[in-house]
Amino acid sequence: MPAATHHLCVLVVDDHESTAQILAEYLRGLGYDAFPATSGEQALALADEHRPECVLLDLHMPGMNGVELGRQLRRKFRGEVTLIAMTGEDAQAMVYKLMLAICDHVITKPVDLDQLKRVLSVADPDG
Template identity: 40%
Template sequence: MENTSSKILVVDDEERIRRLLKMYLEREEYIIEEAENGEQALAKAISEDYDLILLDLMMPGLDGIEVCRQLREKKATPIIMLTAKGEETNRVQGFEVGTDDYIVKPFSPREVVLRVKALLRRSSPTKFLQTETSTKDIIVFPHLSIDNDAHRVTADGKDVSLTPKEYELLYFLAKAPDKVFDREQLLKEVWHYEFFGDLRTVDTHVKRLREKLNKVSVNAAKMIVTVWGVGYKFEVVPE
């Protein structure tokens, strides 16, 4: 099966939730490891390579927000945050520090499986390479190319490691060069989630995206342009 090699870290301080998630995900042939607190989760996530992390937001000690924030300084592992109802502010924080998706408790285990599959499809190069396509979905600019079949970004010939959300943001902007998008549009199109007044999620991701591109290519980083008072656009830098 296509999932066999996908390794997932399930993080929750409640054993019954870890057991439930493990049972459903193992039925799909995923390899499951567990962590019962934030400290343990962070140590595992840094020392090992997971294809995805299911991360509880509210935990004693190191909470999900802090785990995500510290992990994002080192890795782009896809993260789905598990949150309780009424934690709207925390969810906004989660997106700001680099969470790729969230699921509200109490959840349906089937929904979790579907969300996991969707995020793995969006983030795993091999899943895209296995798909037969008549034409390759590649966008090429001077200094930057985006291979959407492989979910691979290269700047001046070097690979750029992006989280799924950073990738989706870049790809969305690059598909419409010179078109200006306001923050509300980007939240709706890239996050599929509408915040009211909490638009700094977009700014945070743009900043992180520019920093990652800048480490590899200054010219590629310049393509993400701020349109003051409006939003952002993708502008092609000439050779």
């Protein structure tokens, strides 16, 4: 897949700093503007600053979890943000329930980079 020629803004939220950093760096390599966050609170602050069009969010984080963060982002951006849940859970019922509740897409960890590119291409209005 060729590198993106536009600058979709993606916020990557994972309480494991290395995961957030690596995914953000990978997305930058594809041409996206990507910003890592390691907590829900930090993600909300970055969202105010950068107005992301897409958010990759870990569902299981201490403090504000991904479900609550997703709800707050939906309210803040009035639904004009694509939410992609990342979870290590493989329980299909839970995955679909969360997807219907707050997220546009759900991907399981470890993140398959080809799957991530496909999901982002759907989320990207210019892609």
